Amino acid sequence: MPNAPIPKNEFERIIDLSEYDLDYSALEDNFKDLAKLAANVAGTKISLVNLIDSFTQWSISNHGLPLDQMPREDSVCQYTIMDEHPFEVADLSADDRFKDKTYVTDDPNLRYYYGLPLTTSEGHNIGALCVLDKEVKNISPEKTELLKIIANEIVSRLKALKVINDLRGQLRYADETKKKVAHDIRGPLGGIIGLAQIISEQGNNSQIDEVLEFINLIQKSGRSILELADEILTAEETKAPGADEFNLVLLKDKLEKLYQPQALNKNIRFTVFISPETATVPFSKNKLLQIIGNLVSNAMKFTPESGQVRVSLTLKTEKDTPVLLQINVSDSGVGMSDQAIEKILDGTASSTDGTSGENGYGFGLALVKHLISGLNGTMHIISKPGEGATFEVSLPQIAS
Template identity: 65%
Template structure:
């Protein structure tokens, strides 16, 4: 039997809006810490959390009063908040049938009060600012208005981050254009220098002293420009091993995936491993949507892998091709998929089911993956047998 969980009518559009921010959920704490603390101060609560809700998980990108990084979406109060237009207030969680048996109510931290405000972008609720306390209470109207202002500022900062990332991408494009220009001028300059050298070598026969002097100057100037071009290209090659804000390399990619998804695997008792191709582990590539694509595949694999099973991620960057090609494969040891189920996923018509431990199925994780891969002009393949399933993504870089 499939449990019904609250899902916005525009869920696919909602998670697509979130994916457009291209957020790395692991490195935002410092940027929102001040707002989280301010919100707790305004509300008079012990705890304040800033969370973004994707297909499977609520990611806590910053907080005050509680150390927590992620929560399964179906275990949160905030999954109900993103269904609201304005806010959700629950004065006593222990009196609400939806939450009174939840561990965060019956055990430490023994929460009672909840107040949540949706974080809105382009008309979609991508996350929440939530206030929590161990005592039941009710907020005064003037405080709620201040909290809404703080929630708007959180979204504004997210939009600023998005804009900066776009600008970084544009700067990268400009750098690539400069690189191309340098390559383009090398040919003509080399020709000029070669011609000048030939004329210089035959100059005595031509008896053109003034021309020879002029040609020698061209020769020297041309060599200087060519040396400058080599310096620029050399500098560009030296910087390619560094990872800019809008890039990843396989080593950094693996570290981020382990940080984000090892906790999910441990909670369920699953072995989670990430392997990379060592020969290209430091070659940079754009991080555009990669965490969203791979993260949804990993969460889906964990969902359908029983306790004691394995989820393996393999990341391979082939740098000999033009363009480079990134191959991502996620393999689980679950019950596998039928050909009909595989076809439905590829066609975007699959429906949600519960995981092996009754985890929620919201039905849009793999649909999001397929949409993002298509947008990046990649390919998506699924193979399966009784030993599990493998999801493979191939993306030109």
């Protein structure tokens, strides 16, 4: 297997992605119109909107191929995020990097790939918009320009959702931020109004009739986000758990939905346990999916087949003490030495490969440490070579 391509700004890239604080399983409705539009513009049967973190490619929206996730090292889009240019593979079956992948050798027997990076305003490629087909296609310069517009719109919507989620949390504490909602949301959404006109004009010039049919879908999606903003502006109180909160039951269900497929793919037993006495007490979900997700993915990477990964979640709400969320992620994997633990905690750990040949990227645990520090939390690692590893995380919660 060729060495995994890693962007020069990889750590900054995954930090930028983590700042969006996304639930990868709950974004389909926000982008399905753009995924469908991309396929029709390109004339392909399949299109995907993919975000790529340290370990996984998450398909947050798809058209023509029911795909939710795949290991980063198996994806084509890992090459698309390497620079600012589109990445094209005319025949995947003739390319040594992809010819043995299951999506090439088996159903859906893909051949053609064309991807554009999703670039944030900070210049980081957090994912890719890609179109695929079983037959070789030709992407003309006019179609490329239309696809670039769609890719930019995807990033604009991600930014709009980030603003909405950030302000939802703030509105629980300060009514005056309602004014900021109107200002901050209108900026990212400004492009939605002009997008239909731009695509319509270029579509007419290029005689791409299919494009025109989906203009109303973009407008409808834009209106839905604006309606969401209006809902926030008129909301008086957030019911528990609110839009910016989890409880242990919800967090458990979310982790199982996101990471059970990875466990099944490697034949690993994945279990999540919660403390029943505080199972329905709300707490902030700020960065939790990013922190726990990276720990779980890392644990699965270093756990052999038939092994197990266990997550334990406890919320301590003792009187006269701060509410504390405790997260334990343990595995039956290869374990690590005291020296390796020290390197992880001081941020100097190097990348290593997983038990089934998964490529290592060396930044997942560094990101976890960065996020935990930003939340004033702590992390401890207990491990010995050959005896698995346990990551213990404590995160103080601000009282509502």
